[in-house]
Amino acid sequence: xxxxxxxxxxxxxxxxxxxxxxxxxxxxxxxxxxxxxxxxxxxxxxxxxxxxxxxxxxxxxxxxxxxxxxxxxxxxxxxxxxxxxxxxxxxxxxxxxxxxxxxxxxxxxxxxxxxxxxxxxxxxxxxxxxxxxxxxxxxxxxxxxxxxxxxxxxxxxxxxxxxxxxxxxxxxxxxxxxxxxxxxxxxxxxxxxxxxxxxxxxxxx
Amino acid sequence: xxxxxxxxxxxxxxxxxxxxxxxxxxxxxxxxxxxxxxxxxxxxxxxxxxxxxxxxxxxxxxxxxxxxxxxxxxxxxxxxxxxxxxxxxxxxxxxxxxxxxxxxxxxxxxxxxxxxxxxxxxxxxxxxxxxxxxxxxxxxxxxxxxxxxxxxxxxxxxxxxxxxxxxxxxxxxxxxxxxxxxxxxxxxxxxxxxxxxxxxxxxxx
Numbered sequence: 517x518x519x520x521x522x523x524x525x526x527x528x529x530x531x532x533x534x535x536x537x538x539x540x541x542x543x544x545x546x547x548x549x550x551x552x553x554x555x556x557x558x559x560x561x562x563x564x565x566x567x568x569x570x571x572x573x574x575x576x577x578x579x580x581x582x583x584x585x586x587x588x589x590x591x592x593x594x595x596x597x598x599x600x601x602x603x604x605x606x607x608x609x610x611x612x613x614x615x616x617x618x619x620x621x622x623x624x625x626x627x628x629x630x631x632x633x634x635x636x637x638x639x640x641x642x643x644x645x646x647x648x649x650x651x652x653x654x655x656x657x658x659x660x661x662x663x664x665x666x667x668x669x670x671x672x673x674x675x676x677x678x679x680x681x682x683x684x685x686x687x688x689x690x691x692x693x694x695x696x697x698x699x700x701x702x703x704x705x706x707x708x709x710x711x712x713x714x715x716x717x718x719x720x721x
Numbered sequence: 722x723x724x725x726x727x728x729x730x731x732x733x734x735x736x737x738x739x740x741x742x743x744x745x746x747x748x749x750x751x752x753x754x755x756x757x758x759x760x761x762x763x764x765x766x767x768x769x770x771x772x773x774x775x776x777x778x779x780x781x782x783x784x785x786x787x788x789x790x791x792x793x794x795x796x797x798x799x800x801x802x803x804x805x806x807x808x809x810x811x812x813x814x815x816x817x818x819x820x821x822x823x824x825x826x827x828x829x830x831x832x833x834x835x836x837x838x839x840x841x842x843x844x845x846x847x848x849x850x851x852x853x854x855x856x857x858x859x860x861x862x863x864x865x866x867x868x869x870x871x872x873x874x875x876x877x878x879x880x881x882x883x884x885x886x887x888x889x890x891x892x893x894x895x896x897x898x899x900x901x902x903x904x905x906x907x908x909x910x911x912x913x914x915x916x917x918x919x920x921x922x923x924x925x926x
Contacts, residue, residue: 525773533749534906537742537773541879544738544771552772561766561776566749567757568730568742569776571766641907673907674746675883701739702846702878702919704911714907 520548521614521688524555524582527562527570528602530592534674535619536570539586539681545697549689553582557601565590576605584684585613589620589640589673596625597650603629615684617669619677626670627651636665640673641718659715661706672712679706725753726819726893729760729787731827732767732775733807735797739879740824741775744791744886750902754894758787762806770795781810789889790818794825794845794878801830802855808834820889821873824882828875832856841870845878846923864920866911877917884911
C-alpha cells in the first residue's frame with residue numbers, strides 16, 4: 517500500500533493562483549496518498565498575485581519535514597529570491613524531501629537556493645531570463661513542459677504545473693492513476709514533457 | 722475604455738479548487754477590467770473539497786450587487802442545493818448581473834435556483850445525472866466544453882472552467898485579449914466550445 521506523503525505548498529505574498537491550485541486539484545484526487553499542507557513564514561493568510569488569499573496551515577519555523585515540496589511562481593518571487601528565511605527553509609527541507617517540485621518562476625527560488633546547481637530544470641517562458649539569472653550553474657532547458665532530474669520536477673509557466681503534477685502522480689502511483697486524475701478533472705493532459713509551443717512563442721527557440 | 726466589472730466568486734465548504742482558481746487565473750490577467758471578490762455566507766475562510774481554505778472578502782448579507790457571478794462545483798454542491806440562503810442570494814444577484822457563470826456542478830446550484838429554466842446549459846460529465854436532476858426544465862447539453870445562453874456561461878467539469886473563462890474574456894475584451902491570457906499562462910486553450918471528449922468517456926453520447 518502506498519504510504520501517505522505530505523505535500524508542503526510554499527506560500528508567499530504574490531504567489532500565482534494556478535501554479536498552486538492546478539497541481540493541488542490533481543494531487544487532491546488521491547487524498548489517501550497526498551496530504552496537502554499550506555506552509556508560510558507567518559500565520560494567517562497569504563495573498564496571491566491575483567488577490568484571493570489562502571489560509572496558512574503550518575509555519576517554516578515549525579521545522580516539520582515534508583515528503584514533497586511544491587514551490588509556485590508569481591510576481592512575489594522577485595521579492596522572495598532575496599528572502600533568506602524562505603531560501604534556507606527550502607534548502608533544509610529539500611535534503612530529506614522525496615520530491616521537490618516547482619511551477620513557473622518557482623524554479624528561480626530553487627535555483628537561488630543553490631538546489632538546482634548542475635541539474636536540468638525549466639521555468640516560465642516569458643520570464644525565462646529572470647529565472648536563468650537566479651542560477652548560473654543550472655542546465656536550463658528552454659523547451660520543455662516540465663523537466664524531471666533526480667528528485668526535482670520543475671515546470672514551465674503557470675498551466676504547465678498541472679501537466680507536471682500529473683507526471684509526478686504517474687511516478688508515484690502509475691500511469692493509469694495519472695490518466696484517471698485528468699479524466700475526473702476533464703483535463704486534456706499534455707503527457708509528453710517535451711511538448712512546449714510556448715518556448716517558440718516567447719522567442720526562446 | 723472598458724469599465725471595471727466585479728466578479729463575485731461564490732465560496733462554500735467543499736468547493737472544487739480548480740473550478741475557482743482556473744478562471745481566476747485568467748480573469749486576473751486583466752485587473753483593470755475584472756475585480757475579484759470572494760463571497761460566502763459566513764466570515765473567515767472556507768475550506769475547499771481538497772482541503773486548502775480561502776479567505777472570505779464579503780458576505781451574502783452585505784447585499785452588494787456584482788457584475789459577474791462565478792459559481793464553482795465540488796462535493797459541497799450536494800449540500801448547497803438545499804441551502805436556501807445561497808440559492809436566494811444567487812437568484813437575487815442574477816437579476817442584475819451582467820454575466821452568470823458556473824463550473825462543473827456549479828450549474829446544479831443555478832438550476833436548483835430556477836435560473837436556468839428554459840436555457841441551454843451544461844455541467845460536470847461524471848456527475849451529469851446529479852446536475853440534470855436539479856433542473857428538469859433546463860435544456861441540458863451533454864456534449865459541450867461550455868455553453869453560452871444569454872447571460873449564462875455554464876461549463877463542463879473542473880478544467881473546462883478555464884476554457885469558459887477565456888470565452889467570457891473574449892466576449893468582454895475580444896479574441897486577442899483571451900488568446901493573450903492563454904499565452905501568458907502557457908495554457909492550451911480549447912477555444913471551440915463544442916470540443917468535449919469527456920462526454921463520450923463518461924458515456925453521455
